[in-house]
Amino acid sequence: MNLHIQLFAGLVDLFGTSVLTITVDPDSITIAQLKDKIIADYPAASAQLSTCFFAKNQDYAGDQDTVTASDELALIPPVSGGQPSLYEITDSTIDVVSVTSKVNHPNHGASLAFIGTTREMTYGQRTVLLEYEAYIPMALKTMATIGEEIDAKWPGTLCAITHRLGKVGIAEASVVIAVSSPHRADCYDASRYAIERLKQIVPIWKKEIWADGSEWKGNQTGPWNPLHAPQADN
Template sequence: MQLVVRVFAGLSDALGASTVTIDIHGETLTGAELKELLSRAYPAAGGLIRTAFIAKNQAYASDSDLLFVTDEIAVIPPVSGGQQEPALRSSVVDESLGLHRITTSPLTADEVSVKVADDEHGASLVFIGTTRRTTLGQRTVLLEYEAYVPMALKTLQQISDEIRSRWPGSLTAISHRIGTVPVGETSVVIAVSTPHRADCYEASRYAIERLKEIVPIWKKEVWEDGSQWKGPQSGPWNPMRTT
């Protein structure tokens, strides 16, 4: 039997494709077995494969979970929150789920903040993430973002559900741009509104930190003299960590 696997960002670069096909014995295998097969087939990418997580039907799965040939399987390298996958580079992407949006179009704060307007809320905050000129002494030309779009939208919804559970009555809307984002332009807008301001500050910070932890969006920094995929900036990456 054959299992079709989607790969992204630096892993896609290393394997030379955005999808790979692996021969398996039978109709199932575990996530750990899939990573072992991939590591044998692509030994130069073994280190990145071993630190990746498996996604099964657009949700993170553990290494012990069974994967079936009928499942939608992806290998998710550490997210940063890349470069757009080859199939999307010349395409327009604009997909939404509830209050959340993934798009190749420019973003504005107003179009996101209006989604969380509520007469019962006394506080609202808008976080805007932009491409900065210099990072650790290196001059940035632009950023390129890639997303596993359907799963990214689901995990954005997960974040707003977590925020609503922690801060009852809150509303959260998140829009993220993919593709090329030049210096000074916006890559992400997060709008949060709550009945009280203290909750709003905390919920807004929670949203961006959680986005960088679990949403399958990758960032590639392009400099004047090179480029690099950026993984998590602090500590080991574990998108299945409970909050």
């Protein structure tokens, strides 16, 4: 069975077509199964697809709704008027300016961008590149949790986080955290807090790749406990 799915706005650029054709074996499939199939076929689009909804015969469809080849299908990205996502995961090069623009505010006098890049030498060992993978839905959820914690600790402070997956070369950015606040002291503190919490609770894993081998790296700053309460202010 071939399903023809209409695409709009940024999805057209992402997939390179305005109609996406997906081939499945059964005569009917649920929306949830169709989403899984698209992500399996197009893993680089998983982050964008997580924000989209399906329409079936011009009505929004739930995950358990079934579709057949006779249904009119469309994949709907967030509509105009919605805010850009503050928390993103991507397989592409991170645009630092795009991330920092999300926290621009007319009443904020300070903004910072933390950029985490691939370091070539670590404790005398030469890294060729890093490779990242993530549990994407939970990673996005825990990034949002960090933003909520920052707002509670430094009211009014804004935070945006974009993390890259896949292979990240030397000096390339794997994560960009943008923070803005009315005053610089809160901005500095919130930026440091964000990266430390990201390393504590966000399910993203890093593989260091060397010329003669590789290793997945876990927490390197002591015993790992994502349920541990955030550290108090210094």
